[in-house]
Amino acid sequence: DQQVKQNSPSLSVQEGRISILNCDYTNSMFDYFLWYKKYPAEGPTFLISISSIKDKNEDGRFTVFLNKSAKHLSLHIVPSQPGDSAVYFCAARVAQSGYALNFGKGTSLLVTP
Amino acid sequence: SAVISQKPSRDICQRGTSLTIQCQVDSQVTMMFWYRQQPGQSLTLIATANQGSEATYESGFVIDKFPISRPNLTFSTLTVSNMSPEDSSIYLCSVGGNYEQYFGPGTRLTVT
Numbered sequence: 001d002q003q004v005k006q007n008s009p010s011l012s013v014q015e016g017r018i019s020i021l022n023c024d025y026t027n028s029m030f031d032y033f034l035w036y037k038k039y040p041a042e043g044p045t046f047l048i049s050i051s052s053i054k055d056k057n058e059d060g061r062f063t064v065f066l067n068k069s070a071k072h073l074s075l076h077i078v079p080s081q082p083g084d085s086a087v088y089f090c091a092a093r094v095a096q097s098g099y100a101l102n103f104g105k106g107t108s109l110l111v112t113p
Numbered sequence: 114s115a116v117i118s119q120k121p122s123r124d125i126c127q128r129g130t131s132l133t134i135q136c137q138v139d140s141q142v143t144m145m146f147w148y149r150q151q152p153g154q155s156l157t158l159i160a161t162a163n164q165g166s167e168a169t170y171e172s173g174f175v176i177d178k179f180p181i182s183r184p185n186l187t188f189s190t191l192t193v194s195n196m197s198p199e200d201s202s203i204y205l206c207s208v209g210g211n212y213e214q215y216f217g218p219g220t221r222l223t224v225t
Binding site for chain 1: 114117122144146153154155156157158161171205207209212213214215216217218219
């Protein structure tokens, strides 16, 4: 069963505006969450992560928010740039269960000029 | 992060044949992982490959179908055996440890 869900397969945002990508999870044992960006014909590129003991992590234009009670996390990109157009994957892991990352199906972001 | 390369980048194979995918890393790493992304699906871990020990397979994946070698700390291979059209996927190797994992460019396999 899909433990990490990205319910929006696609998102279109104007350049300069905020992009918000959402991710929900069902496994309360997840303790580490990651976002990856993937361009066509390339492998996923690590973007940003957050531990379950935090509720926010920021790196430049990228901020990840974690709401454990709602089992929800989001990635904010501000300001959005055309080069941000890619597929974004949310992933999660349970540290005590090894190293397997559970991925969502991805959200395709299109940033228009 | 490590630089990871994979060969081949893509291939078209006939059912019943086998394909070996190579993964090369530019630095020594303890843990290497093999993932699969079927069309329209998320990435799924196939197995974890540690140098000097047998690979550890995830539920639903078996060694006879996906044998893995890990001869040293910079290289691994994944073989997709006795292929069927359902094996058509992108196969990715990754490296990492307790937290982030970094991915190679992937091998796009089509089985006809």
